[in-house]
Amino acid sequence: xxxxxxxxxxxxxxxxxxxxxxxxxxxxxxxxxxxxxxxxxxxxxxxxxxxxxxxxxxxxxxxxxxxxxxxxxxxxxxxxxxxxxxxxxxxxxxxxxxxxxxxxxxxxxxxxxxxxxxxxxxxxxxxxxxxxxxxxxxxxxxxxxxxxxxxxxxxxxxxxxxxxxx
Numbered sequence: 001x002x003x004x005x006x007x008x009x010x011x012x013x014x015x016x017x018x019x020x021x022x023x024x025x026x027x028x029x030x031x032x033x034x035x036x037x038x039x040x041x042x043x044x045x046x047x048x049x050x051x052x053x054x055x056x057x058x059x060x061x062x063x064x065x066x067x068x069x070x071x072x073x074x075x076x077x078x079x080x081x082x083x084x085x086x087x088x089x090x091x092x093x094x095x096x097x098x099x100x101x102x103x104x105x106x107x108x109x110x111x112x113x114x115x116x117x118x119x120x121x122x123x124x125x126x127x128x129x130x131x132x133x134x135x136x137x138x139x140x141x142x143x144x145x146x147x148x149x150x151x152x153x154x155x156x157x158x159x160x161x162x163x164x165x166x
Contacts, residue, residue: 007082
């Protein structure tokens, strides 16, 4: 039996390592409009094609930035914060280029630093930067964050609510 890793322990992070997250996600008009409605962002730049065509610099709807950020963050979870005790902070967030309906987003994360906790010896804090790219390789989103993760020896093993048949 093989268990798929989800997240990393403190010891697994090395400054300079880069994780290329997989797979990417094509953002549809439906994805964008649903996210806008769920989050109550009704700006016509995102939801009104006529407005976007006639009254904006892009001439078409732009995907709401928080959706792009959420996707890029989500793509990083299996490699970065899947075992996190806490997401401590987002230090910086930039949207460098617009994303449009039909664009496919990919992401990668670089480990910047890691420090053992000074108050709790069973954990540490990892600093990372994550970048989102469209299908043309253009950076569309960038953020830095700090994540508190457990050390391997103190982590509670994953459990299922049932026994696996062998």
